[in-house]
Amino acid sequence: MNAPRTIAEYLEQLRAALRGADPALVQDALYDAEEHLRAELAEQPQRSEADMLAHVVGTYGAPEEVADIYRDQEIKIQRALRPPPVPRRPSALGRFFGVAADSRTWGAMFYMLLALATGIFYFVWAVTGISLSMGLSVLIIGIPFVVLFLGTVRALSLLEGRIVETMLGVRMPRRPPYPAQAGLSFRQRVAAIFTDGRTWTTLLYMMLMLPLGIIYFVITVTMVSISLSFIGSPVLKILSDADVILWTCGIPEWLCPQTSWWGVAVLCLLGVLLLFATLHVVRGLGTMHGTIAKGLLVRSAQPQV
Template identity: 25%
Template structure:
């Protein structure tokens, strides 16, 4: 009995949890950020690789690498603030501690955090697009159904079984919208859990890769 009550509480109480709405904010931000990361990285790699033959490309590639490390750190902070996932970023040696420029560079190149962060940023674009479409679609449909009693006289609600023209019919749409809204919140939380898992596994600092001295 207690398990049943707990299950019902988890299902019906999702709308009262602040974390559900933080998850929605995260999912909405994932789309523009993911597109920005993808365009920035592809542009940086294209310019860097295209200009390698005149040695100007290397600075572009290094700048791109340092940029994506900063982006990965920002994503880790987002995961902390919005997803409540404890992400620890990498802290390689500072220039003053690295005994020279080359060691300073290799400390970053040899960090798993650098390359896992790159994978995360590249995954952010397609996942962000999917999350944005799902979030906007479900939230819009749920919202329109919930406010049906207030706008059914001004908006044509054409359903397969007929048009909505009375208050009882509009209230039935509201009830359906509330159910869909609760289901949508669980879907949003599930999508956020995917990002939480990726953050935990790709944005947490790890052991360095072996680099020949």
């Protein structure tokens, strides 16, 4: 491969060397490389890009070397951050109840509950920002406001990425798409924001989070509440027998917890099964949402034509 003579060529060669890697890793690597290269160029403005790159390749590394370093570091980081593996259970029953031992299950459940609050915030922020941007577009402050708003959108996408990675275990970017270095003019940075498709897919994600957050919250709270109420039926039976509460039901008497301990046992067992089924549903929703977040918040790792 020919030695890069411009920063753009270096980044394209690095992107090509990272082909097949996680798109979030590619975004982080490209950000770090571009930030370093532009900082080097800004410190020595008298040198051409070709001369600077010839020097940097010997210190920072050639694109292929940098790609290998990032792949190795990613493996080490993922090993350190990955939760303890859950023992594989050969039986279907073991896999069904073993979901409770997976830390990602509880992370997904917490995310399902948190998604309502974050969804409301993201939706209000996006709709308010879009409305104000359109309303102020006829004024001289319109363009600066739009740039500021889209900058906050990118910052929120990084925050959401950290939440998704921590709770759902999906690798997300830890760097923004473009470095905010003096080597890039203000016009170039603005153009990069407007022409990057991920700016607009991030806005779409923020608006989708409200309906998704409502769905996640309602499903999780409803299923958990029903499960716990069934599991707590023995307590209700005891309180009913002691005339502390009045408990009536419209099912056959031999199954009715009000009159039969058989009914209490069946209801409690159903509650346990429903609770573990809920954990599977929640983990599945977490996997699905991780895929959505990855698709809308992470830049494509494919070389740009």
